[in-house]
Amino acid sequence: MPELVVLTEQLLAPVPGGTGRYTRELAAALAAGAPVGWTVTGVTARHPDPRPAVVSGVAGPRSLPLSRRALTLAWEHGVPLWPGGDVVHAPTPLAPAAARRGRGLVVTVHDTVPFTHPETLTKRGAAWHQTMIKRAVARADAIVVPTAAVAAELTRYAPGPARVHVVGHGVPAVLRTPPDPAVVADVVAKYRLPEAYVLAVGTVEPRKGLDVLIAAMATSVGPDLPLVVAGPPGWGAVDLRGLADQHGLPQSSLHTLGRVSDAELAVVLHRATVLAAPSRAEGFGLPVLEAMAAGVPVVHSDAPALVEVAGGTGLVTRRDDPVGLARALRSVAESPDRVALMVSRGRARADIFTWERAAESLWRLHLQVHATVRGG
Structure with a gap:
């Protein structure tokens, strides 16, 4: 055999x-x-x-x-x-x-x-x-x-x-399907999730561009939302709290969850206002695809693989451009009509994968x- x-x-x-x-x-x-x-x-x-x-x-x-x-x-x-x-x-x-x-x-x-x-x-x-x-x-x-x-x-x-x-x-089925309300309540309580937020998902390491995202969230042109980061620490000693202090982002506006299970990620993802993927380099970008499948609008960098996976359904910003990223996130957070179109197109695109x-x-x-x- x-x-x-x-x-x-x-x-x-x-x-x-x-x-x-x-x-x-x-x-x-x-x-x-x-x-x-x-x-x-x-x-x-x-x-x-x-x-x-x-x-x-x-x-x-x-x-x-x-x-x-x-x-x-x-x-x-x-x-x-x-x-x-x-x-x-x-x-x-x-x-x-x-x-x-x-x-x-x-x-x-x-x-x-x-x-x-x-x-x-x-x-x-x-x-x-x-x-x-x-x-x-x-x-x-x-x-x-x-x-x-x-x-x-x-x-x-x-x-x-x-x-x-x-x-x-x-995309795992658990991330495509809206989570059970009881699970939602448990996860919200466990992580003290805010009502609305910008979400970043992935291992905390230099190429993910989280330093750019924190700088963007601290600008005056960024969305008036807290930032939630879901993912374990990787190499490079990226200190999210230290970056928040450096850029003037209040500590109360930064929620770091660490490693989460798929069931927990489903809750965190489905409740997000927008997913931010400011990576400097990627080969695919699973969080982008998973957000699209969950009906969450995506703002991503111009890393070629992210552009390819999103297929025009997300909002693209230049890498290492915190002001451009901040404006893009704010435009999504404050534009319900744009969000509805992004969600519809994103789900259709995600169905291919x-x-x-x-x-x-x-x-x-x-x-x-x-x-x-x-x-x-």
Whole structure:
């Protein structure tokens, strides 16, 4: 019985982030849509507790004999450790150096940030990603990217023989559907959510542009609303409270929630007045898509991937322009007619993106790779 192995190690990372959501949702969708006769198994490094990497419908997780650090170093230096399976899908650049004979390797490259904005990563992180992405493009059987914008940038910064396939993300059902009133009441009380607010969602790190958003919210031309930030702290020691003091935004106007569950995010998202996505660089921008699906208007930066995903349904502002961002947020917050049109168009656009559709595209790719490597 042929086996598709999905490397689910990202689910055990200290901060899984957007790639963690991608890994979980995609693995579950691949398992649900598996062709007759195929199994889908998750594989991770060795961990004391692998339960966070359990995915509905996916066998395992099966553990490799190395710790996360050792596995990262082993694959970085080309140690030929194969995780099993007839085809392996690596949802991040953490992947074997090359496939075994008669086996297939597919790698997802989420963005080209390590090449275009290396200053927004640690030096080690930028160098590691550059190395692993270049090798994947050179040796994998196929590369998957989330947007045409990333595909174009990849050919510039990491050209190679592997064919690049654009496969978008999806939105979990829990975020599309209005949450139960009882859950809403619990979440509102837990986080003391204001009645109306500007929302930002994502790991708190330099490339997300949250410093620009706080500066925008502190200007006199910004919306008269508090700012809610949902997401765990990442690298870079971005101090949101310190930034608020620096720009003159009252502490009472800043609500930091930290990491939230999907059920909690559904409440936070559906109650938002507008979602702000001022990122300096993105490969896709899941919060933008999720807001559109939830019926929340979006103001986003002119990062190419965000422009592509929103498809003209959001309001675009220049990166690193707090005054422009402030004016855009205010125009949305104070224009009900504009909001109604943005919501209608945003929902229609979001309907195009589903995890089921992504899984269908990837199964076609995996089956093609399997047939090719077996000489079929």
